[in-house]
Amino acid sequence: MFGKRAGAASPKRAPTAPATAAAAVNDAPKSATPAPQVPHKDAGAEKRRQPKAAPVPKRTVSAAEPGGRSEEYYAVKTTIFNALIDTIDLGQLARLDQETAAEEIRDIVTEIISIKNVAMSIAEQEQLLTDICNDVLGYGPLEPLLARDDISDIMVNGADDVFIEVNGKVERTNIRFRDNAQLMNICQRIVSQVGRRVDESSPVCDARLADGSRVNVIAPPLALDGPTLTIRKFKKDKLTMDKLVEFASITPEGAKVLAVIGASRCNVLISGGTGSGKTTLLNCMTGYIEEDERVVTCEDAAELQLQQPHVVRLETRPPNLEGAGEVTMRDLVKNCLRMRPERIIVGEVRGPEAFDLLQAMNTGHDGSMGTLHANSPREAMSRIESMITMGGYGLPARTIREMISGSIDVIIQAARLRDGSRKITHITEIIGMEGEVIVTQDLFVYEIQGEDADGNIAGIHCSTGIARPKFWDRARYFGLERELANALDESEA
Ligand SMILES: Nc1ncnc2c1ncn2[C@@H]1O[C@H](COP(=O)(O)OP(=O)(O)OP(=O)(O)O)[C@@H](O)[C@H]1O
Numbered sequence: 001m002f003g004k005r006a007g008a009a010s011p012k013r014a015p016t017a018p019a020t021a022a023a024a025v026n027d028a029p030k031s032a033t034p035a036p037q038v039p040h041k042d043a044g045a046e047k048r049r050q051p052k053a054a055p056v057p058k059r060t061v062s063a064a065e066p067g068g069r070s071e072e073y074y075a076v077k078t079t080i081f082n083a084l085i086d087t088i089d090l091g092q093l094a095r096l097d098q099e100t101a102a103e104e105i106r107d108i109v110t111e112i113i114s115i116k117n118v119a120m121s122i123a124e125q126e127q128l129l130t131d132i133c134n135d136v137l138g139y140g141p142l143e144p145l146l147a148r149d150d151i152s153d154i155m156v157n158g159a160d161d162v163f164i165e166v167n168g169k170v171e172r173t174n175i176r177f178r179d180n181a182q183l184m185n186i187c188q189r190i191v192s193q194v195g196r197r198v199d200e201s202s203p204v205c206d207a208r209l210a211d212g213s214r215v216n217v218i219a220p221p222l223a224l225d226g227p228t229l230t231i232r233k234f235k236k237d238k239l240t241m242d243k244l245v246e247f248a249s250i251t252p253e254g255a256k257v258l259a260v261i262g263a264s265r266c267n268v269l270i271s272g273g274t275g276s277g278k279t280t281l282l283n284c285m286t287g288y289i290e291e292d293e294r295v296v297t298c299e300d301a302a303e304l305q306l307q308q309p310h311v312v313r314l315e316t317r318p319p320n321l322e323g324a325g326e327v328t329m330r331d332l333v334k335n336c337l338r339m340r341p342e343r344i345i346v347g348e349v350r351g352p353e354a355f356d357l358l359q360a361m362n363t364g365h366d367g368s369m370g371t372l373h374a375n376s377p378r379e380a381m382s383r384i385e386s387m388i389t390m391g392g393y394g395l396p397a398r399t400i401r402e403m404i405s406g407s408i409d410v411i412i413q414a415a416r417l418r419d420g421s422r423k424i425t426h427i428t429e430i431i432g433m434e435g436e437v438i439v440t441q442d443l444f445v446y447e448i449q450g451e452d453a454d455g456n457i458a459g460i461h462c463s464t465g466i467a468r469p470k471f472w473d474r475a476r477y478f479g480l481e482r483e484l485a486n487a488l489d490e491s492e493a
């Protein structure tokens with residue numbers, strides 16, 4: 001193996017001749033077999049680059065300072081990284097499998113460290129090796145964040161500013177990238193895996209990581225302070241309704257009512273602000289779908305994880321560089337109707353597809369669901385109305401409202417409160433029209449009562465005392481009226 005050969009050659013040389021890392025490593029293959037696994041760049045190129053890899057004075061590096069890495073660590077890492085890049089041929093490296101490539105890199109880096117006389121503890125060296133392997137083979141400084149399951153969002157605002165969301169709270173990290181070029185490179189690496197690209201000419205891009213995390217990149221010149229990357233981490237253990245109850249996002253009785261709503265095929269709209277838990281709630285609600293129902297899901301970036309056997313998943317497609325080939329949410333929802341779905345699930349309703357979803361709900365696809373951005377159930381209805389108005393269907397407002405009241409049964413409102421907790425703040429049903437106005441009634445609401453000593457919001461979920469919701473008959477049709485009555489009784493108590 002190349003690195004190992006280099007390792008054999010260098011110790012003799014390092015103390016006497018202060019050979020550069022690049023040269024030392026590059027010499028190695030000559031003294032060993034002629035066909036190294038990771039071929040190097042041509043010798044001429046090596047010579048041109050040699051000054052870069054000049055020996056550095058012996059120094060100590062503290063890699064593992066509490067909470068982050070020191071300036072000095074970054075400086076040494078950059079020197080060693082540059083020497084490594086000068087030494088190996090990245091094209092060839094890419095052809096190796098991940099494990100072999102990592103081994104090669106570790107060998108070479110260890111060699112460079114010893115040649116450059118950098119004094120490091122074993123732990124620090126291990127840290128540096130991991131960081132450099134992540135830089136070359138993975139997503140660099142993002143790797144440790146991607147590995148953590150308690151992080152829900154990673155927000156990179158240029159090379160020096162990386163924020164994360166943990167437990168509903170956004171905090172700054174001391175993770176940083178070498179420079180914006182490295183960050184851009186990593187963004188490029190992420191989006192190229194789903195066949196897209198991001199650069200000055202097409203600076204906005206959505207993508208997905210291999211693990212399912214949702215990614216958005218916006219690059220300069222649109223992003224003024226460097227490439228901006230936002231990742232909604234994919235939770236391996238998806239939250240279930242039981243977990244939401246455990247987190248006090250909803251009461252056990254409220255969860256039972258939601259179970260009846262889901263199982264009795266009410267048409268549901270989940271409304272909430274950004275990151276309030278809409279998709280999570282939608283995913284939980286799909287848990288009440290029967291195994292024998294045919295479900296079609298339409299999403300911009302597939303996030304839902306339905307457990308049923310009969311699910312067709314569809315995803316929209318942005319236009320290509322020539323501006324052609326776009327497939328919109330509306331195209332998907334319309335196409336869905338020809339796929340004999342029993343339920344249609346729309347990840348996020350944000351445009352004219354609202355019309356097609358309502359039509360589907362109205363025409364025998366009971367139990368369809370979707371999410372939308374709105375801060376209250378009432379606002380959700382007016383958002384739907386304006387989406388349809390702006391879709392250019394030429395329908396009068398009253399007709400649109402009749403459509404809304406005739407198709408949506410329940411609106412579930414999610415919210416992220418200022419203490420970072422996520423709550424289901426309303427379970428509201430639409431009961432009809434009175435004149436020009438859609439009439440709704442709340443079944444459950446969350447009332448904020450104050451704040452405790454730690455700054456956490458104190459509040460309670462309370463039932464509004466409605467004993468017979470409008471979907472009672474529907475629940476009875478599905479044999480669920482007893483469950484519904486019990487859940488409502490318990491919540492009143
Ligand atoms: N009730 C909850 N308690 C704790 N964490 C939650 C809860 N609901 C959702 N989360 C977490 O919050 C994050 C955001 O959730 P989710 O993706 O469902 O939000 P969203 O409203 O769909 O966001 P967006 O508007 O970006 O689509 C996820 O990491 C999720 O695991």
Ligand SMILES: [Mg+2]
Nearest residue numbers: 278279280348
């Ligand atoms: Mg979402």
